[in-house]
Amino acid sequence: MATPMAASTFAAKLRAESLTVVEVGDWETHNRNHMGPWGPVHGVMIHHTVTKGTASTVELCRKGHSALPGPLCHGVITKDGKVHLVGYGRANHAGLGDPDVLRAVIDEKPLPGDNEATVDGNRHFYGFECENLGDGKDPWPDAQLEAIERVSAAICRHHGWDENSVIGHLEWQPGKVDPRGFTMASMRARVAGRLEGAKPTTPPPAAPKPTRPVVDLSKLVAAAKSNPSAKGTPVTYAGVRTVEAALVDAGLLAKTYSDGHFGKATVTAYAKWQRSKAGGGYSGKDADGIPGMTSLKKLGAKYGFDVVS
Known part of the structure; x- marks a missing residue:
């Protein structure tokens, strides 16, 4: 349980974890706080977008759509490992979830199966949407997986949480499948290694400078x-x-x-x-x-x- 970081602190903590952070528009004040409280926060939730293409994915997560207004998360982690900040505060990403799962996250214990949807997750979780089609076939580049690891570790490090504070949407709300293509158990193991001070994995390759004729x-x-x-x-x-x-x-x-x-x-x-x-x-x-x-x-x-x- 913790008070959410200030937006400026949030961005600074991500950058301190050697992440490339892209600040999109008015992200620091773009939120759904008028619909309910934001905090206390208990963990980090990871999603996949079921989209393709960086620009359109970021725009969708920032604005939302007719059935679900944006922001749809706090950050979008794209295939190249960049973190695009699109909102801060209450965001439409988690929805209702299982109270037993929330208790396990707070206690930093292994998660039970999710079979209820009665607790407001938008209030209690930092949310990250990850660019992926979510069909189990679309690859997860090493740069993107490492960015998820670094994002999660940065937030856990700030709040003093361990890896059990990082969950997937599929572990929170019955019927959800995201993220699909890697296991949250493997991601929590990566986060644990980073929090314990393990040497960083191979950094994402620098994007080649475009050459023009x-x-x-x-x-x-x-x-x-x-x-x-x-x-x-x-x-x-x-x-x-x-x-x-x-x-x-x-x-x-x-x-x-x-x-x-x-x-x-x-x-x-x-x-x-x-x-x-x-x-x-x-x-x-x-x-x-x-x-x-x-x-x-x-x-x-x-x-x-x-x-x-």
Whole structure:
């Protein structure tokens, strides 16, 4: 039994456990406290989301839906091991559960089977939704499992709880199956090891920095001026494919003409880009289909490449 941490303390404790924490909007004051009390808190509850995709999962857990208003948890643990804080205070995550389970959590004893749903869990548990389809087949990456371990340990460490204060939704409310794909017994063992000061498991790999193609304007212009003409040998440049792919994505060039040659179709498509508002709104000779620095940078900013001269 404990008084809930202040929101700022909550975020700080997670970061102190070497977690990557993403603070989403007004999470510190986004809650359901008008519907009932928040605290005293007794433990940590783990869920799976039955969703796929980080952005949509985080947004759903923050806002909720027509049948269940958000926040649907305090933090969303995504596949990459990041913890997205979406609310703090009373959250619609636990629902009603078994009083015998709550007593065991408070006493830090092994859990009995859950066969009742009479106690308000939204009041008494920190809740974390974990991005997973919940079908028993969707994998749980090591980074995500370690984040669940670290989150649970951070909260238990602050309140002086042991691993028996960490439970799954399926252990709280009859009929629930989450989280599916790993056992809560194995997760509690991991939390116990971390609380006892065991060396951390392999940290989640750093996300690779995204690499963006680079287009050389002078080489691109040479290719654009050369290829539409039948005279001489056309100039080839690998960056043409990058620009053509962007024009295809913009709906200005048919994919069949994305062939690495700045031919007439590509010139025509690029002229359309120059005339468009997004491309600069040029007209006349300024929209001749031969790339310029301004229009090319605008294309790159929108479709994922950088420009050098």
